[in-house]
Amino acid sequence: MRNINNITSEKKKVPESKRQFCSFQMAGHYFGVDILDVKEIIDEVVLTKIHHAPIEMLGFVNIRGHVHLVLDLRLLLNFSTKPIDESSRVLLFHPNVGESFGVMVDQIGHMIEVEESLIEYRVSEENISGIARDFRKSDLEKGVCKLKNKLLIILDASKFLNAVDLKR
């Protein structure tokens, strides 16, 4: 009998019911991306600016011999831009999200592990016409996670590059 109970409890702890997010702060708001999309966090950044590129593209960065594109997530989320300071970090994403790129964030937070039930995904609105959709970057937001005393906005990393393209 005990064994059976133990098995059921282990089943409850199955990783699929939990998700991990890499949280960060931007202009006083809490955001998070799926930890499986993140490849690495970099603190010392030497940016090489790209001329004639959209202003969302901050430049290239060389990480251990590999060149990555860095986007300004503030501009993508329609905040005003902000100069790079001590707490600024670059999140690099996995190649399966998009071809070797990262985003600049204001401040990095903790890794958060939450129950799947606490996440509310936003319902995609099919009725909105294509042109209206172009000007909205709200597609970047996948949903909202309810934490103890605040809300965490979950962003979809795979939409970041597309957002830049659409803007162009």
Next chain:
Amino acid sequence: MKQTGIATKIIFLSCGIALILMVVGCVLVVQYEMIMLNSITANKVDEKEQIYLYRLYHEKKALTDQLTSQINELIKIMNSVDVIYAQTFEFQIQSLLMHPMVVAAEFCDKNGQPFLTSWKRKTIQFAKSFPDDLQLKQHLVINRQTKIPSIAIIRLYYSIEIIEKQLQELKKKDIDELHETRDSVYKKLNALFLVQSIGSLFVVGLLGATLIFSLRWLILKPIHGLMQIAGQLKKLDLSVDITTTTASHELNSLAQALGQLLEGFRKIIADVKENANMLSDSADNMTDIAEQLTNHSEEAESKSNNVAEASVQISANIHSIANSVEQISDNMESVSSTSDYLFNNINSVANAIEELSSSLSHVGERAKNGTKIAEQAVFLAKKAGNTVNSLRYAADEIGGVSEFIQRIAHKTNILSLNATIEAASAGSAGRGFSVVASAIQEFAEQSSRAAKDITDRIASVQKGTYEIENAFKDVSNIIREMNESSESISFAVIEQTKAVQEIASNALEADERARNINVSIEDLSRTVNDAADNTAQVAMGANDVSSRIQGVSESISFNRQISHQINETAIVLNHLSGNLKCMVDPFKVSHQSKLNNNNKE
């Protein structure tokens, strides 16, 4: 309104008299009418009585006529008959008795003896003669002689009681009617009397109203006006003008006379008032003059008194001067002894000053010593300042180290995050590693916090050292000031020493001068003795002057008493004139003069 006015009295009196007269007249008339009525009624009754008697007579006559005619007819019948039977007589007598008034009938023969009689007693009865009990004499009788052979005389007795009765009843009825009419007339008269009295009351009321109205308008109103004027006069207000607009001539002339009287009074009072004013003014002036005189004499007296006092004081002063001069001579002796004492004291002072100069030089040495110590202190303070400086540098270095630690902590944090990411991507295999990574992250956060703490503390240490440095600077400044002041002290001491030496030399000179003073004081004492003698003589002369001045003062005081009496008299006069003015003042002569008075006041 408790006192009834003339008008009211007149009205009440006249109305009362009119009422009484009317009532009395009314009563008299009614009484007279009553008497008249009574006499008329009595006359009527008498008349009725006479009428009754007259009728009775007529009735009686008619009856006798009737009965006679009946008898005549009877006789005629008897004559016409040839044979007369006894029954015929009975029948005839019975027919005679059929008449209601006939009581009895009697047939007599030629001898005058009755042979048949008949009478009514309940029924008709017959007999030869009347029974004795039948009383016929009082009844009326008709005697008739006939030519009938058997009957010579027919006597018929009849009565008129019934007629009398009827007539009497008639009379009674008439008299009753008369009485009734009299009573009704009485009642009517009573009603008339009531109406008359009410009418008289109404007339009296009308008369009263008329009287009230006429008295109000013709007499009371003008009298009221005069009374108002009299009221003003009572208040001594003579400024009233009497206007003669009254209704009646008598009151007009009265008002005019009053007005003339007022005019005269007004003039007289105005004159008196003016004179009183003048008198009052002159009395005031006199009082002022008397007061001035008194004041002057008082002043003179006080001055003379002052002079007397002053002369007395002078003599007293001269006495005291003499005394003082004597005292001075006494004092001079004590002064000479004191100057001796002074001489001795100055000697001792010179000695003391020498001692002082030696002690001052000692103080100077001490001050020099203090300067040296202060210099040493300044040196030490500078050294301490340097040490504090090096401490500050060390603190700065520590701050750098803590920053370095913080940077390491950040790096560790990033590393732990990356490790977590790696562990997550490794899936369930990396779960254990993720725990380690989170522990490392915790550690990194702690070390970061510690480094921040160190930085804060070092900052406070740096602040403390900065304050210490400043304090040391202040201390060295103070010591420098001390050093400067001790130097100035030593300078001052040197100068004081010099001054003391000068004092010592002066003290020696003073010693000699004191000796000289001693000699000159003795000379002075001699001169003072002479002066004392002279002042005694001056004092005697001053006494004489003083006594004479006192005589002058007494005569002035006599003058003053007299002037005071004058003043009192003037005051009395002023008072009297004031009284007179007061008496006259209440009379208001005219509006203008009133205003003038006010202005004067």
